[in-house]
Amino acid sequence: MPLEFRKIINQTRFHHPLKDFALTTVPNEIRFDPLTGQAVRIMSFRSMKLERHDWTPFVEESRRKFCPFCPPKMEKVTPRFPEDIVPGGRLQVGRAVVVPNLTPYELYSAVTIMSPEHYLSMPALTAEIISDSVCAALDFLKLAEAADPGGARYGSINWNYMPYSGGSLIHPHLQILSGPAPCRYDAGLIRCGREYLLQNGRNYWSDLINTEIKNNERYLGQTGNTHWLVTFAPRALCDVTAVMPEKTTINDLTRRDIDDLAAGLRKVIEFYDEINIASFNAALYLARREDEGFWVTARIVGRYTIFPLVGSDYSHLQVMHDEPWTLHIPEELTRQLKPRFN
Incomplete structure (x- = not known):
């Protein structure tokens, strides 16, 4: 066709x-x-029209809680890769650091911590931060494939920015997946x-x-x-x-x-x-x-979120019928x- x-x-x-x-x-x-x-x-x-969202209360609350990606905790509490996959246990490009995902959902599952800063607003997400973070993720995918050509055949790099996206942490990070399919x-x-x-x-x-x-x-x-x-x-x-x-x-x-x-x-x-x-x-x-x-x-x-405090942009159409919906004419x-x- x-x-x-x-x-x-x-x-x-x-x-x-x-x-x-x-x-x-x-x-x-x-x-x-x-x-x-x-x-x-x-x-x-x-x-x-969407209302301006103020993340300040959420960011401040998250600062008071435990964040594994903030220095100096990151060095102490995030896992390390086996030496036969990533020599040295972690990867770094610029200020971006790649560590294993503590709760993996693929054979090879990693996280790029994009910056030492706990919160980056959209204007603070510079091209350099994005580029370093993606390059670090690609380096991990290459190392995983080299260590396990059959198990790390297909990879992707994914980004959940802020809670509406499904992200569990405010601290900016990418999700890296690699598996046999x-x-x-x-x-x-x-x-x-x-x-x-x-x-x-x-x-x-x-x-x-x-x-x-x-x-x-x-x-x-x-x-x-x-x-x-x-x-x-x-x-x-x-x-x-x-x-x-x-x-x-x-x-x-x-x-x-x-x-x-x-x-x-x-x-x-x-x-x-x-x-x-x-x-x-x-x-x-x-x-x-x-x-x-x-x-x-x-x-x-x-x-x-469609309305303040309650509501989501995901409904029965996406979850139960696998048919996305949106509001903007392309x-x-x-x-x-x-x-x-x-």
């Missing part, structure tokens, strides 16, 4: 109580991921990318970039060789995708590539901060040399975010 941006626009009718019960038509959309076909939903209350979503990207290549004789990611540039509806621009676009079928709020052409494995990525990625992430994070998105998730997806049709991609999505988001990439 060739590349297709498929969507269904529904027109739901009801007598609206805020319009003197006039018969009103309210649109909503179902979009389908061009690669995987997964359905996502865009709700009609997408114009809702990819996670479910990663596996779908790899499988569908291979099928697209076999069916069309072309790389999906190349077609996606070229089509988005031509259509100029969701394409944002480049940081170095990395292309950025607002995701057609978003998984969550303000979903942005980065594509790194001709890169497939951890060994394909250079420091320059990671610097380019960090520069683009900075632009998106600055935008999130400006529109009061207080938290986010991000991931870097990687594959194997034999996974033809796959290019390294990153994705970042905003996380929030093309509207592009108009707001694109100037930062020009």
Whole structure:
């Protein structure tokens, strides 16, 4: 199947109580991921404005509690890798330090402590901090693969920023996973990318970039060789995708590539901060040399609470039906975010 941006626009009718019960038509959309076909939903209350969130009480409370990532505790209480995997027991790039995850959920599970500072606001997340942290995570993935080529075949680098994202600690950190098989979503990207290549004789990611540039509806621009676009079928709020052409494995990525990625992430994070998105998730997806049709991609999505004190941006649709929903029309988001990439 060739590349297709498929969507269904529904027109739901009801007598609206805020319009003197006039018969009103309210649109909503179902979009389908061009690669995987997964359905996502865009709700009609997408114009809702988020309130500015003050993390100060949470940060101060967390400072009073035990934080294993703060110096000097970090040296004493975080675990160390076996010497046959990581000589010296820990990895360091700049001020970023990689340690084992005390509660692992993959064969190889590690954490990059991004900075000695207990809390970094969005403006304080510099490109250098992001780049050093990702490079440290990549170094761990390479060492794990060298020590166990069969057990550390597929890796990913993941980021839960602040509690709305599912992060358990305020202290900024990345989650690193590596195991014999990819996670479910990663596996779908790899499988569908291979099928697209076999069916069309072309790389999906190349077609996606070229089509988005031509259509100029969701394409944002480049940081170095990395292309950025607002995701057609978003998984969550303000979903942005980065594509790194001709890169497939951890060994394909250079420091320059990671610097380019960090520069683009900075632009998106600055935008999130400006529109009061207080938290986010991000991931870097990687594959194997034999996974033809796959290019390294990153994705970042905003996380929030719908209403103060209670509410979540995850509902029955995601948890029980595996159908993401969000509030922003991607093309509207592009108009707001694109100037930062020009």
